[in-house]
Amino acid sequence: MRSIILRSQLKAGLFINGLNNLVKCSNYKLRRNQSSTHGPLSILSEDEQFFKETVSKFSQEQITPLIKKMDHEHKIDDELVKKLFENGFMGIEIDQEYGGSGSSFMSSTLTVEEIAKVDPSVSVLVDLQNTLGNNVMIKMGNKEQKEKYLPRLAQNTVSSFCLSEPSSGSDAFALKTTAKKDGDHYYINGTKMWISNSDIAGIFYVFANVDISKGHKGVTCFIVERDQEGFSVAKKEDKLGMKASGTCVLHFDNVKVHKDNIIGKIGEGYKIAINFLNEGRIGIGAQMVGIAQGCLDHTIPYTLERKQFGSSIFDFQSMQHQIARAVTEVETARLMVYNTARLVEADLPFIKEAAMAKYYASEVAGKVTSVCIDWMGGVGFTTDYPQEKFYRDCKVGPIYEGTTNMQLTTIAKFIKKEYEK
Numbered sequence: 001m002r003s004i005i006l007r008s009q010l011k012a013g014l015f016i017n018g019l020n021n022l023v024k025c026s027n028y029k030l031r032r033n034q035s036s037t038h039g040p041l042s043i044l045s046e047d048e049q050f051f052k053e054t055v056s057k058f059s060q061e062q063i064t065p066l067i068k069k070m071d072h073e074h075k076i077d078d079e080l081v082k083k084l085f086e087n088g089f090m091g092i093e094i095d096q097e098y099g100g101s102g103s104s105f106m107s108s109t110l111t112v113e114e115i116a117k118v119d120p121s122v123s124v125l126v127d128l129q130n131t132l133g134n135n136v137m138i139k140m141g142n143k144e145q146k147e148k149y150l151p152r153l154a155q156n157t158v159s160s161f162c163l164s165e166p167s168s169g170s171d172a173f174a175l176k177t178t179a180k181k182d183g184d185h186y187y188i189n190g191t192k193m194w195i196s197n198s199d200i201a202g203i204f205y206v207f208a209n210v211d212i213s214k215g216h217k218g219v220t221c222f223i224v225e226r227d228q229e230g231f232s233v234a235k236k237e238d239k240l241g242m243k244a245s246g247t248c249v250l251h252f253d254n255v256k257v258h259k260d261n262i263i264g265k266i267g268e269g270y271k272i273a274i275n276f277l278n279e280g281r282i283g284i285g286a287q288m289v290g291i292a293q294g295c296l297d298h299t300i301p302y303t304l305e306r307k308q309f310g311s312s313i314f315d316f317q318s319m320q321h322q323i324a325r326a327v328t329e330v331e332t333a334r335l336m337v338y339n340t341a342r343l344v345e346a347d348l349p350f351i352k353e354a355a356m357a358k359y360y361a362s363e364v365a366g367k368v369t370s371v372c373i374d375w376m377g378g379v380g381f382t383t384d385y386p387q388e389k390f391y392r393d394c395k396v397g398p399i400y401e402g403t404t405n406m407q408l409t410t411i412a413k414f415i416k417k418e419y420e421k
């Protein structure tokens with residue numbers, strides 16, 4: 001009955017206010033860990049399928065008309081951000097008691113994939129909000145922090161995850177930002193770089209060292225709010241791709257933060273960063289799968305329509321083989337991403353699998369978007385068609401949330417352990 005109500009509403013286009021309203025009007029309670037872990041990976045539960053369809057419809061109708069404008073303006077449309085919140089896509093795993101959608105990690109993964117098929121920049125916003133920002137608060141926040149921040153994260157406030165600095169990227173815990181204690185407060189000084197969504201974020205998770213002599217064991221996670229004295233969002237990077245997603249430099253000049261705004265324990269920031277980036281990588285894998293699939297969805301129909309030598313270019317065997325290989329690779333990457341998401345939901349080890357999924361999906365997205373441009377011929381090289389944007393957008397896949405080299409190093413560590421016994 002539950003799914004019949006939801007499906008009929010979806011068919012009737014009644015998701016205007018999205019998942020949040022559907023959840024409320026149908027008394028529908030989404031549960032965690034509801035995915036079927038024993039079935040085929042590509043078969044989604046009813047709830048997951050519903051989420052996927054809702055997000056897909058939303059993306060087509062609400063995001064598609066804005067893609068070019070946002071890419072040119074280097075900014076995500078303000079009204080679209082509001083709609084993402086109203087539709088429950090910014091608080092997917094946040095409990096309903098805090099105003100979230102109360103759904104699962106798999107639903108977050110599917111949401112990122114579906115949005116990336118349409119506009120990868122918007123998927124950066126939704127991905128980082130759900131898999132990093134919200135997850136840190138859900139799993140590490142204390143009762144007071146959850147009560148204060150989860151309703152905002154679910155309903156109207158974007159968050160940023162501030163780890164990287166000008167001199168520390170892959171070597172993240174060599175960070176130089178400091179937090180000096182004075183009574184009940186800490187004073188944060190330093191500069192962060194490459195911080196996604198910081199052009200519009202209201203809440204910042206800032207990793208700073210309370211005792212440089214302790215190395216990574218001094219790294220602590222603080223919550224900083226946008227309007228705090230001494231905090232400023234500076235230069236927005238002019239990037240190759242993901243242009244609408246704001247990536248900025250942040251300055252901290254004696255920013256005073258109360259000790260109640262420490263997430264987890266003092267000196268445990270490095271664990272928080274490592275743990276949540278491990279999960280976050282699954283989101284990047286999903287994003288890369290979405291980009292590759294979105295690009296194929298725009299390209300394969302063209303190969304069926306375009307005629308050369310009296311037949312469609314799809315019908316040349318050499319084209320068919322390339323297309324079949326690309327579709328197979330995307331499906332492989334997707335299954336790796338889904339499997340890793342299900343490992344997370346089942347509370348099973350997933351670090352090696354997440355590194356593999358992120359590495360492989362990024363590689364596939366790069367290859368597939370590149371050959372899609374080849375298959376389009378000359379028009380694929382123009383901005384009149386979407387392939388060039390997918391190609392530019394996916395180039396960040398092997399870089400952020402841990403470069404490909406760092407993923408391969410992680411995978412190799414596991415392989416060594418497994419064979420060294």
Ligand SMILES: Cc1cc2nc3c(=O)[nH]c(=O)nc-3n(C[C@H](O)[C@H](O)[C@H](O)COP(=O)(O)OP(=O)(O)OC[C@H]3O[C@@H](n4cnc5c(N)ncnc54)[C@H](O)[C@@H]3O)c2cc1C
Nearest residue numbers: 161162163164168169170194195196399400401402403405
């Ligand atoms: C668009 C974008 C958004 C981002 N968003 C965020 C964000 O929201 N929050 C945040 O904290 N950071 C963010 N980042 C930063 C990102 O995580 C870093 O760029 C990334 O970790 C790489 O660091 P780096 O740029 O300093 O490169 P470097 O670490 O200098 O690496 C350069 C090259 O050296 C290689 N290399 C380095 N060390 C090793 C090694 N030990 N073995 C083998 N090879 C190695 C790397 O693989 C890479 O190829 C973002 C970056 C971009 C581009």
